[in-house]
Amino acid sequence: MTQELIWITGASQGIGKALALAYAQEGKTVAISARNASKLQQVVDESIGLTGRIFALPCDVTDKHQVQACLNLLIEEETLPDRVILNAGTHQPMAANEFSASTLKTLMDINVIGTAIPLEMLLPLYLKPPLCLKQSSHLEYQPGQQKKVQIAIVASVAGYRGLPTASAYGASKAALINLAESLKAELYHSRVDIRLINPGFVKTPLTDENNFKMPFLISADKAAQTIIKGLTGKHFEVVFPSRMAIAMSLLKWLPDSIFFPLINRGTKHGR
Numbered sequence: 001m002t003q004e005l006i007w008i009t010g011a012s013q014g015i016g017k018a019l020a021l022a023y024a025q026e027g028k029t030v031a032i033s034a035r036n037a038s039k040l041q042q043v044v045d046e047s048i049g050l051t052g053r054i055f056a057l058p059c060d061v062t063d064k065h066q067v068q069a070c071l072n073l074l075i076e077e078e079t080l081p082d083r084v085i086l087n088a089g090t091h092q093p094m095a096a097n098e099f100s101a102s103t104l105k106t107l108m109d110i111n112v113i114g115t116a117i118p119l120e121m122l123l124p125l126y127l128k129p130p131l132c133l134k135q136s137s138h139l140e141y142q143p144g145q146q147k148k149v150q151i152a153i154v155a156s157v158a159g160y161r162g163l164p165t166a167s168a169y170g171a172s173k174a175a176l177i178n179l180a181e182s183l184k185a186e187l188y189h190s191r192v193d194i195r196l197i198n199p200g201f202v203k204t205p206l207t208d209e210n211n212f213k214m215p216f217l218i219s220a221d222k223a224a225q226t227i228i229k230g231l232t233g234k235h236f237e238v239v240f241p242s243r244m245a246i247a248m249s250l251l252k253w254l255p256d257s258i259f260f261p262l263i264n265r266g267t268k269h270g271r
């Protein structure tokens, strides 16, 4: 049996790094991408001695040529990945009195376009009809003819509803949630299994910048274990930790007349 190959973007630190190491511990082969090549190499070094293997494919996910080169190398050296986790992303709070189209663009570029570029390159490769099938039937998954593949998109529970200072970050994550749902609906019977990962607060270099108490904060290792388990299950959305998921789902359904004053008071913004 061939070894499962996984490609994770944004894996030089935080959730992506924890995921890569956890998959390598399970014996998987993991390609990791991020811009900082030396930090990727540190992750590779940390994986020495684990049953699986990690190798670095440095690239900026917002640069089409770099992503294409990265994917070409991956296919040449190994094969098309069985699972892709599009996790690269960043956060920048933006208060209303500092509203900036350029901050919004930066977050849209990294979080949304940095997910869309790998998707644009991967989907045609996975959805290409096998030679034995007619062109029109290629979106239908034919068990036994092609291996199922999984593409997971990392968004955030911050994409559920608008939250103070998150008009850039939250908007980018809401876009990813909708993007993942659209692809899932269209590709439901295809060989590509689209998944959505919505983390709550996870302790990483990204959240280390936050100067407020983060409810239900979990470690990156715990997040990685939850994601791995969730992606082997059947649910489209992997959302965690469960108490944060419940709280954010309740907010999603609150009427506006309750939601806005409650969230304004709770987060002490707009006073």
Ligand SMILES: NC(=O)c1ccc[n+]([C@@H]2O[C@H](COP(=O)([O-])OP(=O)(O)OC[C@H]3O[C@@H](n4cnc5c(N)ncnc54)[C@H](OP(=O)(O)O)[C@@H]3O)[C@@H](O)[C@H]2O)c1
Pocket (backbone or CB within 6 Å): 009, 010, 011, 012, 013, 014, 015, 016, 033, 034, 035, 036, 037, 039, 059, 060, 061, 062, 087, 088, 089, 090, 091, 110, 114, 154, 155, 156, 157, 198, 199, 200, 201, 202, 203, 204, 205, 206, 207
């Ligand atoms: N931590 C949380 O509480 C939390 C909650 C909800 C959702 N998330 C989401 O989970 C994902 C990972 O978050 P994290 O907390 O692990 O963040 P992190 O510690 O800041 O790690 C982000 C990773 O993305 C990479 N990256 C950023 N821009 C990139 C680019 N243009 N091209 C390639 N790689 C890029 C970074 O490496 P380089 O800088 O070297 O490129 C790094 O490896 C993000 O999408 C984030 O929005 C996190």
